[in-house]
Amino acid sequence: MTATIEELMKNAVDARRVAQNAIAPAVREARVAGWSWDKISTALGGTPNGETLRRDFGGEREAAS
Numbered sequence: 001m002t003a004t005i006e007e008l009m010k011n012a013v014d015a016r017r018v019a020q021n022a023i024a025p026a027v028r029e030a031r032v033a034g035w036s037w038d039k040i041s042t043a044l045g046g047t048p049n050g051e052t053l054r055r056d057f058g059g060e061r062e063a064a065s
Contacts, residue, residue, distance in 0.1 A: 027057045 003011075023044070030040045037050035037058075048056070 024057070027053060031057070 027040055030043070035043075037054045040053055041048065041050040
């Protein structure tokens with residue numbers, strides 16, 4: 001049985017959502033443990049980069065610094 005393009009795209013979107021939902025708490029815990037944005041990025045394979053992680057997860061307090 002061959003999957004349609006629509007099914008493949010839906011599966012990809014679902015997988016991305018699961019990954020994003022797993023990354024958010026991991027990033028928060030790593031920051032609490034004192035990890036730098038670059039160290040977190042390295043642990044994630046270099047994507048997203050440290051600056052993107054800071055922007056996406058840093059919140060107001062860290063965005064000002």
